Amino acid sequence: MRNVWLIARREYRQRVRARSFQIITALGFVLIVALAFAPAILDRIQSATGGSTVAVVDPDESLSPALRATLTDELPNGEPRTKIVAVGSREEAQSGIESGEYDGVLVPRGSGGEVSFVYRSPNPGEEAGRLREALGTMAVEQRLRDEGLSREEISAALAPADLQVVATGDAPSGAEYASRFGVVYAFGFVLYIALIMYGNMVAMGVIGEKSTRITEMMTASVRPTEQMTGRLLGVGLLSLTQFGAWAVAGVIMLLTDGLRGGEGLDLVTIPPRTFALFLLFFLLGFLLYASLFAGLGALLSRVEDAGPLMAPFSTLLIAGFILTIYAMNEPDGTLATLGSFVPFFTPMTMFARMELGAPALWQVALGIGLLAATTAATVWAAARLYKAGVLMYGKGPSLTGAARLLRRG
Structure with a gap:
């Protein structure tokens, strides 16, 4: 375990000191501030030119x-x-x-x-x-x-008719639904970007260290599975640091909305359950995709070979986000329900269903259970691939070759 923490700390420190990480974090902070002031600026422009x-x-x-x-x-x-x-x-x-x-x-x-x-x-x-x-x-x-x-x-x-809209079950309606819809879209988009960005970060880090032969030296004293676990933990902590900084910026902007001429936003309008669900699905989704990308990345020696091997799983993420947009409009529809049981789609789709719809408890338990089981199986499979491929050089195998290598394990 000591080796895992040493690798995680090294991974975290190396990436958090990188100029690219600092620039992206700063740009995200600035973007949040700009978005916070955008409505006031647009109101002024519209007031000056809209009449x-x-x-x-x-x-x-x-x-x-x-x-x-x-x-x-x-x-x-x-x-x-x-x-x-x-x-x-x-x-x-x-x-x-x-x-x-x-x-x-x-x-x-x-x-x-x-x-x-x-x-x-x-x-x-x-x-x-x-x-x-x-x-x-x-x-x-x-x-x-x-x-x-x-x-x-x-x-x-x-006078217009007084139509009262009431949702069946526990699903939100009216102003609450409109408020949740915007939050779910923002959180879902952040989740989609995070899974792609940090999953690829793990893969590129593995391939980069293999190409510079650093992995060979580390393997002499650290087991490959410890290397993979430490890398996942380090990038996971990095992601929480980056999103934590952006979350602080967002909270400050929400609390100071009144100073910008707005009415301010009471943070209780975003229930703690929403943040807890986002964190749960982010962690499970990160482990699922990052471990998968780490295992496949260990089979490659050049960054140029990563595209064909990882494209199918990146496409799954895109399909999951598209399905999530559908689920936001029909959270209890057949397609959204079935999609929330597919582990590669569950982090985004089930999150949208739980926030905007009224899925049965057994559906939530089944979706999260399948996601957790698939994540555990993926971590196990990725560890075997990492162990087999970390010292493998030359052109990486196809998905079929990776499956054969996994069975041979």
Whole structure:
């Protein structure tokens, strides 16, 4: 065990001092800070450029007050998204368009309710749609008034239906579901990137040390299985260090959201169970893929040979992430349920199902049990491959050759 810890410490120190690790960690920290300030910056940009001013040819101001009351959309700074200005004539409005004072002109025509909208830019964007909807609402209100309905009766008639959405079982719904959806997507994406990044880090480290003959010298005093275990432990601690630094940055940004003009985010909105599940699936997924990559990497002597041998397992990760996106929308669907029982997909897919759906307890136990058993079998198989291949040089075997080598063990 002492040798394992010595190799793990060496692996950890060597990588944590690497310039690439420090740069990636710093960039991740900066990215988290930038994402935290992005909504405020976007709100300012939208407040400065998102609104428009529409002139209404309305000499007696009979139409413009009703339009203002109907167009209730606001910019983040509280200003109306569509500012309505009454003008006395079309010529006055046209002059305002040419000078850039107005973005568009609304011109009522005749007594039949026809209205034309003249706009300055080649594309009116959403402005015409908002005006059309507002004018339609106003027309309906006028017809109801003509039928003798009071203002209160008209408001009650046009009020949207109060639809209460309730999920069956223990699945979240409404605002809770929307909040969890964003968290699960972020955590799932981080899990996907972490498994690829750290799994390949283990493989490249094994191949690199073999190519420089360092492994030969270590094998004289340390068993190959101890080398593999120490390497996995070292990279695992490295990953926790890196994600720990990013997590601290994220927590600081969440707690100081109020200082940036936001309402702040109460950390209890992300339950501890979510963090615990993420850590559980990260550790099991890391052991599964990293040990697999370590065993296969021990069979290779050149980095160039790694692609064909490891591509199928990298493809499994990509397929697992795609399946997870599907599972986020249909967490209790047949495909998501079956996928959560496939150990190579379980870390991401079962995490999404447990957070957004209501899987039965036996399904959770079966998925995690299969993942744990497969991880243990993979670690055992990887140790045999590592032992057999760590001193093997030349062109590495194919997956079929690796299977034969494993059986021969």
